[in-house]
Amino acid sequence: MLKNQVVIFEGPDMTGKTNIAIELSRKLKLGYFKNKCEISSFGKDPDYFKNVLKYGVPYLADYIKQTGSGGIFDRQYPTEWVYSRAFKRDTCEISLREADKVFASIGAKIIICRRADYKNIFDDKFPDSLNPEKLKEIDTLYKEFSKWTDCETYELFVDDHDIERELYESMRFICS
Helix, strand or coil: HHHEEEEEEEEEEEEHHHHHHHHHHHHHHHCCCEHHHHHHHCCCCCCCCCCCCHHHHHHHHHHHHCCCCEEECCCCCCHHHHHHHHHHCCCCCHHHHHHHHHHCCCCCEEEEEEHHHHHHHCCCCCCCCCCCCHHHHHHHHHHHHHHHCEEEEEECCCCCHHHHHHHHHHHHCCCC
């Protein structure tokens, strides 16, 4: 069953998504994927994320559907939903809805990593644009996304940095 499970880790920057996703991938023996171009494109090419959404996401979703593949994704289309709003960037709402429909149809589950408090939290690569106030705004947008999406979502609070608890809660959600 888990072999074809699609799990998407989301949440504001500096919530430990990558560490949790990698460790969960290792424990469940599921492939892990993170788009390595996202960081270099942030703030440089505003059309990059919209183009990935319009062309890359449908391609990926079609691959998953045709092959029955699963995996753990460190960010996916929900990031575009949230960050385009947070940074008032143009996006394609039709492509977002289509991506959500496809991922919901394959039973994708979305784990949203959150903090109760973003005080004194700054992004390590973009501290000016991803400061505590912006991270809190992004967190609020993820709560809105949870209401918008047709996929099952789970809020995983990470303030205590307890990886064993985070993995346990993630696995419990995935297997439910």
